[in-house]
Amino acid sequence: MTDLLTLLVQQSVNGVYLGCLYVMVALGLTLIYGVLNQINFAHADFVTVGAFAALFTATRFGTKVLGLPDTGAYLLSMVAALGAGALLGLAINAAVFAPLRERGDELRPLIATIGVSVLLENFQLWLLGPIPYQFDSPFSLETIRIGRIFFTAQSVLVVVAAALAIVALYAFMKFTFLGKALRAVAQDRETAGLMGINPNLLIALTIVIASALAGVGGALLGPVLVLTPFAGATVIVKAFAIVIIGGFGNMQGTIIAGLLVGVIEAFTVQYLGSGLIDLVVFVLLLVMLVVRPTGLIAERKEENV
Amino acid sequence: MKRIIWSFALAAACAIAPLSAGAQERVIRIGVVMPISGPASYFGVMGREGIDLALEQFKAGVNGYRLQVQYEDSACSPLQATNTVKRLLDQFKPHIVIGEECSDASLAIAPILEQAKVVQLNAGSVTMKLTESGYKYVFRIFPNAEQQSLPLAKVAYEKLKARTAVILHEKTNAGNDNAEGFEKPFVAMGGKVLAKIDFGRDVNDFTAIATRIASLGKVDVLPTFALEGQTVRLSQALAQARIVKGGGGNAVQMGSIWLPYGYDQKAGQASEGYVRIVQFDPTENRKVVQDFIKAFRVKYGADKVPTHINAHAYDAILLIVEAVRRGATDTESIRDRFTKLKDVEVTTGKITFDAKGQNSDLSVVHFVETQKDLSWKGLNWQ
Numbered sequence: 001m002t003d004l005l006t007l008l009v010q011q012s013v014n015g016v017y018l019g020c021l022y023v024m025v026a027l028g029l030t031l032i033y034g035v036l037n038q039i040n041f042a043h044a045d046f047v048t049v050g051a052f053a054a055l056f057t058a059t060r061f062g063t064k065v066l067g068l069p070d071t072g073a074y075l076l077s078m079v080a081a082l083g084a085g086a087l088l089g090l091a092i093n094a095a096v097f098a099p100l101r102e103r104g105d106e107l108r109p110l111i112a113t114i115g116v117s118v119l120l121e122n123f124q125l126w127l128l129g130p131i132p133y134q135f136d137s138p139f140s141l142e143t144i145r146i147g148r149i150f151f152t153a154q155s156v157l158v159v160v161a162a163a164l165a166i167v168a169l170y171a172f173m174k175f176t177f178l179g180k181a182l183r184a185v186a187q188d189r190e191t192a193g194l195m196g197i198n199p200n201l202l203i204a205l206t207i208v209i210a211s212a213l214a215g216v217g218g219a220l221l222g223p224v225l226v227l228t229p230f231a232g233a234t235v236i237v238k239a240f241a242i243v244i245i246g247g248f249g250n251m252q253g254t255i256i257a258g259l260l261v262g263v264i265e266a267f268t269v270q271y272l273g274s275g276l277i278d279l280v281v282f283v284l285l286l287v288m289l290v291v292r293p294t295g296l297i298a299e300r301k302e303e304n305v
Numbered sequence: 306m307k308r309i310i311w312s313f314a315l316a317a318a319c320a321i322a323p324l325s326a327g328a329q330e331r332v333i334r335i336g337v338v339m340p341i342s343g344p345a346s347y348f349g350v351m352g353r354e355g356i357d358l359a360l361e362q363f364k365a366g367v368n369g370y371r372l373q374v375q376y377e378d379s380a381c382s383p384l385q386a387t388n389t390v391k392r393l394l395d396q397f398k399p400h401i402v403i404g405e406e407c408s409d410a411s412l413a414i415a416p417i418l419e420q421a422k423v424v425q426l427n428a429g430s431v432t433m434k435l436t437e438s439g440y441k442y443v444f445r446i447f448p449n450a451e452q453q454s455l456p457l458a459k460v461a462y463e464k465l466k467a468r469t470a471v472i473l474h475e476k477t478n479a480g481n482d483n484a485e486g487f488e489k490p491f492v493a494m495g496g497k498v499l500a501k502i503d504f505g506r507d508v509n510d511f512t513a514i515a516t517r518i519a520s521l522g523k524v525d526v527l528p529t530f531a532l533e534g535q536t537v538r539l540s541q542a543l544a545q546a547r548i549v550k551g552g553g554g555n556a557v558q559m560g561s562i563w564l565p566y567g568y569d570q571k572a573g574q575a576s577e578g579y580v581r582i583v584q585f586d587p588t589e590n591r592k593v594v595q596d597f598i599k600a601f602r603v604k605y606g607a608d609k610v611p612t613h614i615n616a617h618a619y620d621a622i623l624l625i626v627e628a629v630r631r632g633a634t635d636t637e638s639i640r641d642r643f644t645k646l647k648d649v650e651v652t653t654g655k656i657t658f659d660a661k662g663q664n665s666d667l668s669v670v671h672f673v674e675t676q677k678d679l680s681w682k683g684l685n686w687q
Contacts, residue, residue: 014513130346132534134571224509226534234507269513275503
């Protein structure tokens with residue numbers, strides 16, 4: 001392989017890995033928007049909670065209590081992060097979002113997501129302190145080399161986890177009764193209710209799934225992030241951009257946009273400079289808003305989620 | 306009746322007495338403006354540890370003056386630091402302000418304190434502009450960008466025989482100044498800078514940057530100016546790309562005083578061969594250093610090793626104490642005493658401020674290299 005080709009392949013590999021990380025975060029955002037028509041500003045903090053849940057499961061519970069090897073403990077930590085995200089989503093929906101939704105006001109739940117975000121950040125700050133935690137996945141330390149191309153075992157895990165999440169979500173939406181009911185709620189909440197579907201239950205389910213995805217995203221991002229109670233905020237702006245580029249509420253669009261942004265970032269670093277990453281991504285966002293405001297894939301709303 | 310009146314009078318006198326004493330109590334008010342939230346919050350937390358330790362040691366007061374401290378979170382943000390300092394000036398009326406740690410925030414508060422004629426004692430920012438802008442109330446005990454980068458460039462060229470460099474730095478005043486401070490002398494000596502790669506503080510994955518560096522050809526040194534968390538991830542990515550010694554490559558990653566003690570353990574094997582300039586070295590034998598470490602461990606735990614951030618904050622209080630010992634009673638006299646300090650020994654060396662308010666004594670600054678077992682090996686380069 002020539003040097004140039006090696007470089008192109010290597011940066012593409014880097015970009016796909018980065019894109020999969022973004023997709024894991026952005027999927028939950030787009031799912032909530034698709035069903036609730038609501039932006040969840042607390043999503044970043046669900047990611048952070050997932051990362052911390054994974055950290056403590058991997059480094060304390062998994063290895064020290066259960067005596068698992070590092071790799072087993074890390075895999076267990078992903079399950080724990082998924083559970084922590086789901087439980088947190090369930091609790092916050094029951095305590096904050098659901099009561100506000102019942103009042104029929106659209107603005108209050110939106111503002112409440114900001115409140116939840118501040119609350120979660122400061123609770124974690126109080127509980128865990130501001131000094132960054134070191135979270136090394138055993139897979140991050142394993143470098144795989146194919147010729148001159150290298151990647152870590154962690155990046156393989158991220159790509160596999162993202163692919164599994166996408167397939168599982170797609171299958172759930174397309175082939176299960178709950179998935180179909182959820183799409184019906186996304187299409188028309190009131191009519192779905194008249195058909196015997198409980199919209200509140202399905203909205204709660206949506207928030208739980210989105211939060212669980214954020215939790216797993218946190219477990220995968222933990223070894224990449226500088227892990228503090230504010231860590232999720234460093235990826236959430238990019239995730240919002242991806243959701244907009246992909247088309248708000250559109251899962252396929254979000255996946256394509258996530259991978260696209262990851263690859264664009266990698267090549268921006270190579271050819272323009274890493275200092276210009278945000279500029280390039282947000283220029284792309286603005287161009288999309290002007291040229292194609294519906295996002296990469298524009299579909300009817302009911303087909304989005 | 307007379308007895309009752311006398312009893313009331315006595316009770317009133319007793320009640321008023323502490324108030325009067327309080328009113329007459331002599332206090333040096335110290336505002337501390339540091340990041341306690343956000344990615345640079347470890348500066349504020351460690352800084353507070355150092356300051357609290359020093360305050361405990363001087364709780365009896367100095368020259369009849371009690372040291373009163375108010376901490377404020379400025380989040381490493383120019384806007385928040387500005388608002389915080391304005392509030393401090395308005396409500397707390399400090400005689401001196403310690404802070405900020407991040408250069409951008411330090412620069413933001415300097416003109417406000419200058420206008421208010423309140424001394425700013427900086428213990429953690431490197432940007433040249435802080436002491437090169439003609440401020441009369443700014444003093445800095447932390448080595449500036451030039452004082453850190455020039456020795457790095459010299460060591461890279463002369464000791465490590467480096468001829469090519471890739472400079473990695475965060476996109477801040479501090480990062481830019483350090484990068485420039487390395488580039489100019491390195492190029493003047495005959496070295497070549499293959500690339501200057503900057504990045505925001507929100508960058509988490511450095512694999513693409515490592516790939517780019519690998520594509521640049523033979524790189525001898527990689528001076529790096531970033532916060533600890535990003536430097537750890539950067540070192541690991543460079544090792545995975547087999548660029549630095551820790552990953553089986555030949556390039557030497559170099560760093561500034563920015564990094565706290567403990568970086569090597571966090572970066573793991575990737576940090577092997579990392580050469581850095583240090584000012585506070587826990588292995589140094591000076592009595593003031595060992596006394597500080599002993600007291601620090603008593604207060605915070607036997608297994609804790611203080612970092613340069615703990616030490617610089619501790620030293621900031623030692624300097625204020627020294628000024629008060631020499632008769633300082635308010636902001637003007639603190640400023641006056643600071644300008645006259647000479648070779649005041651603290652944990653991070655000796656302090657002598659030049660005409661611009663910059664500490665000019667770098668006698669304890671030296672280089673260390675991270676070994677395979679992640680310990681430091683002192684290098685006799687200055």
